[in-house]
Amino acid sequence: MTTQDELRPTLTTEAGAPVADNQNTETAGIGGPALIQDQTLFxxxxxxxxxxxxxRVVHARGAAAYxxxxxxxxxxxxxxxxxxxxxxKQTETFLRFSTVAGNLGSADAVRDPRGWALKFYTEEGNYDLVGNNTPVFFIKDAIKFPDFIHTQKRDPYTGSQEADNVWDFWGLSPESTHQVTWLxxxxxxxxxxxHMNGYGSHTYQWQNEAGEYFWVKYxxxxxxxxxxxxxxxANKLAGEDPDSHQRDxxxxxxxxDFPTWTVQVQIMPAADAANYRFNPFDLxxxxxxxxxxxxxxxxLELNRNPxxxxxxxxxxxxxxxxFVPGIGPSPDKMLQGRLFAYADAHRYRVGINADHLPVNRPHATEARTNSRDGHLYDGRHGRSKNYEPNSFGGAVETGRPLWAAVPVNGLTGNHEAPSHSEDNDFVQAGNLYRLFSEDxxxxxxxxxxxxxxxxxxxxxxxxxxAINNFRQADADYGQRLEDAVRELRKQK
Structure with a gap:
């Protein structure tokens, strides 16, 4: 007779050898010390x-679905x-949601922006749209991003997030007033x-077959x-069920019960950008x-769990x-910094061949590069040459840029983003406040x-x-906040 255990696969070592005993370490006699020859143990x-x-330094806490x-x-x-x-036309996707500031073991139900990282597995390669559940952000230039995140993380002396650090930075960075009002x-x-929206947040470029280009927001x-x-x-849920969002x-x-989102875009003709009342590339x-x-x-529908x-x-x-052909970046200074920072973070965190992993590699086409070797390289290229141009039948360039070239002028230097007619750090924060009901x-x-x-x-x-930033957005906003803070600080 065949027992149930005989029908099961054999447990092996990483090298494929069968494991004889997975319950007891090999020792020098009964009760003796472990032997280094027990390679299953080691x-x-x-x-x-x-x-x-x-x-991840940011967005560490997350969940995802296909x-x-x-x-x-x-x-x-x-x-x-x-x-x-x-x-x-349908395209396979992979969407990862996340909180921003918390670490991997933090709770889901906290006050924090939510990351919205969406991968489209297209026939022209993977297109990643990396945004948030808010249409704006705290800062407009990537050079300030490490400083901003340091204020949200643990203080190097106390080991805790400090209100002093958070409000010191936000108070000295008036551009944050709009996003703080959202948050x-x-x-x-x-x-x-x-039960939340997602946004590409940044401005991106679309280019058509005729070569015309447009600025878009998702x-x-x-x-x-x-x-x-x-x-x-939220406080109760975070303590009782820190995995609430992931489980849901x-x-x-x-x-x-597959969740869905209706996808919309705002489209701006390229010629409108220069004279638009707000800088269209200001995050x-x-x-x-x-x-x-x-x-x-x-x-967009999510219908399969990892x-x-x-x-x-x-x-x-x-x-x-x-990017894929027909989609490209804009002069958004936050986006420009992220074009480098995100890919570099993953080279460090996961490894130089992270794009070979099933979740990351193209699903509707094949990646053909001359990059070789490195940690966990799988030898997929075989004997093919690792340089271009070559005369051995290797992959060749198309000669057609993925997106349209845009005009630039002026001197190199550390410039602030250009200011448009209605640009200031407070007008849209005030507009948002005035949209809110009294409750x-x-x-x-x-x-x-x-x-x-x-x-x-x-x-x-x-x-x-800190209060003065909100006061400049709206007088009532600032006054009510000042009164409330004063009362609370009296009680301390």
Whole structure:
């Protein structure tokens, strides 16, 4: 008779040799010391010690799923990207959601922007759209990004996030006022990943077959409806179920309740950019919908969970520099810095051959490069030559740039971004505040004042700078905030 165990596969070592005993270490006699010749033991312990890779410096905490993007409108007048070429065309996707500041072991239900990293597996290569659940950001120049993130992370002396650091930086960086208003409003703590919008945030370029180019912004509007968590409920959930967002996404897909988003774009003719009332490449600004109404172009659905979180979520890599023909960058100074920083972070974190992993490599085409060797190189290129040009049948260049060249002029130097007619750091923050209902304003003031009040008692200068930014956005905003902070600091 055949036993159940005889039908099961044999456990082996990494080299494929069968394991005789996986319960007991080989020792020098009964009760004696372990023997170094027990290679199963040492192989298991050595691998266990190396099971983790460095977590992402930002966006460490996340969850992801596979899905499909379906094009529902003809956009061929604006872009020659193949995956956007035909109404009804479907493209496989992989979407990773994340919090920004927390580490890998932090909770989901916290006040923080949510990352929105979307990979399209197109027939022309992978296109990565890396944004957030907010249409704007705290800063407009990548040179300030490490400083900003340092204020959100643990202080080098105390080992904790410090209100002094957060508000010192934000108070000295008035451009952050718009995003801070978003963050401390009701949408600062989404109820789940399914119940929030996503945005490309940056401005990108689309180029059509005729060579004309346009500036675009992406919007992903949740079809589940916007749902957010009140502070007290979020605090309770974060303590009782720190994996709440990850679990919600996974179980909804397991149950066949596939989340969807309606995909929209704002399109600006290239000629409009120079004289638009706001700098269209400033990440702290939106394009008001009255100026450039969003156009619906597709539907995004998530319908398959990863089989292994480490292999497919932790080792997934995204870079805003992963473009396809017909899509390219803009002069957005934050985007320009991210074109380098994201890819470089993954070269360090996952390795130089991270793009060979199944989740990262192209699914609808084949990558053909002359890059060879490095950690975990799999020898896929065989005997082919590793240089170009060559006369041995190697891959050749197309001679056609992926996106349109844009005119530049002036002297090199450390320049501020150009200012447009209505540019300042406060106008859109004030507009956003005035859109809120009275209840929303009250919650915003409570959220902000509770955090500002934590600034050290001897640093009233930090408090005043912070409040003054909101005062410049809207007089009522600033006054209500000042009154609330003063009352809370009296109680300390």
């Amino acid at each position: 192989e298991k312990l050595a691998h266990f010690n190396r099971e983790r890779i460095p977590e 899905g499909t993007f379906t094009l529902t409108a003809d956009v061929s007048a604006y872009t020659r990207a193949a995956f956007l070429s035909e109404v009804g 401390f409003g009701d949408r600062g703590i989404p109820a789940s990943y399914r 919007h992903f509007k949740t079809d589940q409806g916007i749902k957010n968590l009140p502070v007290d409920e 996404l996974r179980t909804s897909i397991e149950n066949g 702290t600004k939106v394009w008001p919908h009255a100026d450039y109404p969003p156009i619906e172009i597709g539907k 089989d292994n979180v480490f292999a497919e979520v932790e080792q997934s890599i995204f870079s805003p520099g992963h 929303e304003k009250a919650r915003l003031i409570a959220n902000l004042s509770g955090f500002i009040a934590k600034v050290s008692a001897d640093r009233e200068d930090i408090v005043e700078r």
